[in-house]
Amino acid sequence: MGIYTFKEWLSFEDAAAWLSDATGESYDENSILRLALKGRVPVHYWPTxxxxxxxxxxxxDLASVNPVVEAFVxxxxxGCEPICLVDxxxxxRNFGIFFPSSQNNKAPGMVGLSAYPEExxxxxxxxxxxxDDRPQSIIEGRFEVLIHLSDLQQLRAGLPMPRAxxxxxxxxxYANIDGVMESFPLARSTAEWSDYPDSDLPLPQLVGDPESKTEPLLRVLGLAAHLIADLGKQLDAHEQIESSKRRYMKGVDPNISRISQALADVASGIRLEGHNFKGAGFSKLLTKALRELE
Known part of the structure; x- marks a missing residue:
């Protein structure tokens, strides 16, 4: 099975392997890069x-200058106003300008990604x-340039000379979070994507004594539970309606069921599910973490 198997978003390496297998021809990362620079396959930016x-x-800074934001501007x-998060x-849009900019992070100014929202x-x-909600250059941190599988399939259909x-x-x-009545504005690509790119994290392997390695992390999580409970107590002190209180404290101890449910709700809202980090999974993990503090 190829390195691209079960992936919706492909790196240039993944795309080269997919295209090689699909056509029987030989493609490498440079082949995909050339196609992207010529605008023959759409690409996306993803922070890692x-x-x-x-x-x-x-x-x-200069009103008379109107450069492309993929260059150093x-x-x-x-005067920059945040509009909404991008999901x-x-x-x-201008990979031919963005790519050389991304190779040089010492030039003055900031690099962005052009956007033309409707209306x-x-x-x-x-x-x-x-x-302070101010913009930061898009190349400041780690990122990948990815191709959606559907775009790669269209590229293949146009071979041997795919059009730009x-x-x-x-x-x-607008997006809604479970349990919250209000919606908030959100922008996303017109590519018909359904899931976030794979993190490609290595599968967990237990080597030696797993308990000795997880104990420090559990103690940190236990302290976090105490912090959440204490903050909840402070917030409850300002509530005028009894039913609005969060009740993250049970006497002098953290209320594990309430905290775990709150964490599970947040996880569901940001699509972080699985690995027992839902409902009872949170509760069991917090209970174990608090025992490490005893």
Whole structure:
């Protein structure tokens, strides 16, 4: 089975292997890079360090200059307005400009990703979320450039001379979190993606004494439970309606069932499910962690 098996989002290495197997021809990462630089296959940006990507309305330092944000641009940070979070991989509309910029992080200014949301006026760009909600260069942290499987399939259908294609856009919408009545604005790629890229983390392997390795982590988690309980107690002190209290404390101890349910609700809202980190899984883990503090 190939390195791309069961993946919806493929790296250039994955894409080269997929295309080689699908056509019987030989492709490598440089082949895919050339196709992307020529605009023959759409590509996306994905942070691999858990950074939040935000769509901003941007202002330049010099009003007479209107550069492409994939180049190094000097922004007027005080005039940049955050619009909404971007969910999932972000379309790279000008990869031919972005790629050389990403290879040089010493130039002045910041690199972003161009965006043209519908029914919006002004200039927009996607940046990492920095301090005080201000934009941070998209190349500041770790990231990957990925290709969606459906785009790779269209590329194959157009061989041997695939035509240039329009990059994907961002579409604006709203998202809801389970248990919360309000919705919040969210942008996402027009690519018909269904899941986030694989993290490619190694499968867990138990070597030696697993308890000795997990004990420090459990103690940290136990301390976190106490902190959550204490913060909940402080918030409850300000509630005027008894039914609105969170009750994260049970006497002088953390209320494990309430904390675990709250964590499970948050996990569900951000699609972090599995690995026993839901409901009873949280409760059992917290109970074990608190015992390490006794």
């Amino acid at each position: 360090d858990d950074a939040q990507i935000v769509l901003y309305r941007v202002e330049h 000097r922004l007027d940070l005080s 999932g991989p972000v379309p790279i 919006e006026s002004g200039e927009y760009g996607c940046y990492r979320l920095g301090e 294609r329009q990059p994907h856009d961002l579409i604006m919408g």
